[in-house]
Amino acid sequence: MTARLALGVDLGGTNARAALVDPATGQVVAAHRMPHAERTPGAVVATITAAVAEAARLAGVEAASLATAGVGVAGQCLGRSGMVLNAPNLGWRDVPLGELLAGALGHGVRIVNDLSAAAWGERRFGAARGVDDAALVFVGSGVGAGLILGARLHEGGRGVGGELGHIKVAPRGGTPRRCGCGEWGCLEAYAGGMNLAARLREEAADGKAGAVLAAAGGDPARLSASAVEAAYLLGDPYARELWAEVGELIGTASANLVTLLNPLRLVLGGGVLLGCENLERIVRAHVADRVLRAARRDFEVRRAELGDDAGVVGAALLGGRDDSHAQ
Amino acid sequence: MTARLALGVDLGGTNARAALVDPATGQVVAAHRMPHAERTPGAVVATITAAVAEAARLAGVEAASLATAGVGVAGQCLGRSGMVLNAPNLGWRDVPLGELLAGALGHGVRIVNDLSAAAWGERRFGAARGVDDAALVFVGSGVGAGLILGARLHEGGRGVGGELGHIKVAPRGGTPRRCGCGEWGCLEAYAGGMNLAARLREEAADGKAGAVLAAAGGDPARLSASAVEAAYLLGDPYARELWAEVGELIGTASANLVTLLNPLRLVLGGGVLLGCENLERIVRAHVADRVLRAARRDFEVRRAELGDDAGVVGAALLGGRDDSHAQ
Numbered sequence: 243m244t245a246r247l248a249l250g251v252d253l254g255g256t257n258a259r260a261a262l263v264d265p266a267t268g269q270v271v272a273a274h275r276m277p278h279a280e281r282t283p284g285a286v287v288a289t290i291t292a293a294v295a296e297a298a299r300l301a302g303v304e305a306a307s308l309a310t311a312g313v314g315v316a317g318q319c320l321g322r323s324g325m326v327l328n329a330p331n332l333g334w335r336d337v338p339l340g341e342l343l344a345g346a347l348g349h350g351v352r353i354v355n356d357l358s359a360a361a362w363g364e365r366r367f368g369a370a371r372g373v374d375d376a377a378l379v380f381v382g383s384g385v386g387a388g389l390i391l392g393a394r395l396h397e398g399g400r401g402v403g404g405e406l407g408h409i410k411v412a413p414r415g416g417t418p419r420r421c422g423c424g425e426w427g428c429l430e431a432y433a434g435g436m437n438l439a440a441r442l443r444e445e446a447a448d449g450k451a452g453a454v455l456a457a458a459g460g461d462p463a464r465l466s467a468s469a470v471e472a473a474y475l476l477g478d479p480y481a482r483e484l485w486a487e488v489g490e491l492i493g494t495a496s497a498n499l500v501t502l503l504n505p506l507r508l509v510l511g512g513g514v515l516l517g518c519e520n521l522e523r524i525v526r527a528h529v530a531d532r533v534l535r536a537a538r539r540d541f542e543v544r545r546a547e548l549g550d551d552a553g554v555v556g557a558a559l560l561g562g563r564d565d566s567h568a569q
Numbered sequence: 570m571t572a573r574l575a576l577g578v579d580l581g582g583t584n585a586r587a588a589l590v591d592p593a594t595g596q597v598v599a600a601h602r603m604p605h606a607e608r609t610p611g612a613v614v615a616t617i618t619a620a621v622a623e624a625a626r627l628a629g630v631e632a633a634s635l636a637t638a639g640v641g642v643a644g645q646c647l648g649r650s651g652m653v654l655n656a657p658n659l660g661w662r663d664v665p666l667g668e669l670l671a672g673a674l675g676h677g678v679r680i681v682n683d684l685s686a687a688a689w690g691e692r693r694f695g696a697a698r699g700v701d702d703a704a705l706v707f708v709g710s711g712v713g714a715g716l717i718l719g720a721r722l723h724e725g726g727r728g729v730g731g732e733l734g735h736i737k738v739a740p741r742g743g744t745p746r747r748c749g750c751g752e753w754g755c756l757e758a759y760a761g762g763m764n765l766a767a768r769l770r771e772e773a774a775d776g777k778a779g780a781v782l783a784a785a786g787g788d789p790a791r792l793s794a795s796a797v798e799a800a801y802l803l804g805d806p807y808a809r810e811l812w813a814e815v816g817e818l819i820g821t822a823s824a825n826l827v828t829l830l831n832p833l834r835l836v837l838g839g840g841v842l843l844g845c846e847n848l849e850r851i852v853r854a855h856v857a858d859r860v861l862r863a864a865r866r867d868f869e870v871r872r873a874e875l876g877d878d879a880g881v882v883g884a885a886l887l888g889g890r891d892d893s894h895a896q
Contacts, residue, residue, distance in 0.1 A: 389830075396718055
């Protein structure tokens, strides 16, 4: 017989991935990804339901037999209410996703921010195993954090906890850059992969990022963090200066998070950070240098271990728990 | 008959203040302050015990009849263990204060960081009443924060939670200032009253802070945040520039704390912040401008309401609770 599996869903702007997870081991037993036909709540609920049905079929279980269910959403979620307050990738505001999905799937569903879910997964089965206070800092196309504080997920008073990407940072000189969120000077405006690519296109057009553009095969549409890393490895001064700036911003923000919250584990995740060795090295050097000495006791920095599965594993596990908190 | 009172102690570098608190109302029924003869753990425990005995005598109760007891310490405390890890004002490292005091007083004592205690007091009876997620930002001779997250006190993995004063900030231009903690570029190096006075003395000696020195009666030893505020009110450009710099640093740090943690209440406390109207105004303007829009929902900034009593009230209430967390 099969042990009861838990359902974790990663809900992105273009698709949903449903995974059946063994709650005892964190293994993904079966998973299926489906694109949204459109981004209306009704259509997205239909996508999720279909992805869940297919994952269940692959695993050879009944969808109705699942132990618990959780959905990680790139956006602000008011945990216990199941409400998605704001999900820019989906263009959603105040969507009662938990209620809609419970109706469609026939059982309760925990809705949670995607990085919170990933942090929870890493804490249970990955790089933050065994500690009650841990922070996941994620730098991919966007920037954010997931916070485990006192063995609980910290979602904040209105579900916006962990928005490290939107703290305001001001590199010396110049005017602040504008972030995708519409505000100025956010960490994500400098460090997020999407904003970084936009900056590279601007600066390549100004003739400043020649080696990076060459590393992108001369195609401005392929400018990315990887191209900066490739140019860095060739000793390009522009790439070195850019990584020095971005690495200092991410490293200082991460160090300040640690000084403020005193987690014992800082988990680094996301394609930009983990895909660019030199950027990661610079970030780690700033963390080592800038965390308050007292907060370094028993403190460690580790790379995320669960990769893309962290979110679905964490969401699946959170589905059955009530030890997070939101008003 | 008298309701059972709770004991709160505020342990400073030069004295201890014992207060008997009515846990139902937060009123301080009786209090007594005593200077330390010396700063050894034994001498300090004797001071506290004597202050408690005198406060009990004033209230007309037996010290042994107290409901709960808590001590707020300016330093890093490993909550549940009763250990003071590091208290610079007392020159202490790894002092088992809880154990020593329990022996002297004959009952259990909760040891807690002073700003954590103050935040807990403000949450129960002051400016953060009724919210489960709140932060106290305190700017006095030092700078720090107390964090209530998910209705619990957040003390961090090793008791160093809330060290907002030691996040690294880098005002544009110049080399970072050194903080009393020995590190460079801490927020407290710029905003703490003690470091601010040292900077004023340096800059007055360089002839830069004439109007501030005049406001201090021409006495460098009396240079302080109040003198800056007085010069600011007279339109002094040096004072205006200094408050613009310091206010931006405190305001940005506070805004970033709110963006990261999504508390619904930010409580401003401490003599520098609450004693300097223009500095407070500048801090509030930066908070209003820089908190991520999504985190402004139901968010309010308030002045601390309990003044010097916040710490003893919070410590007294925490004495009987186990809803804080530290590993």
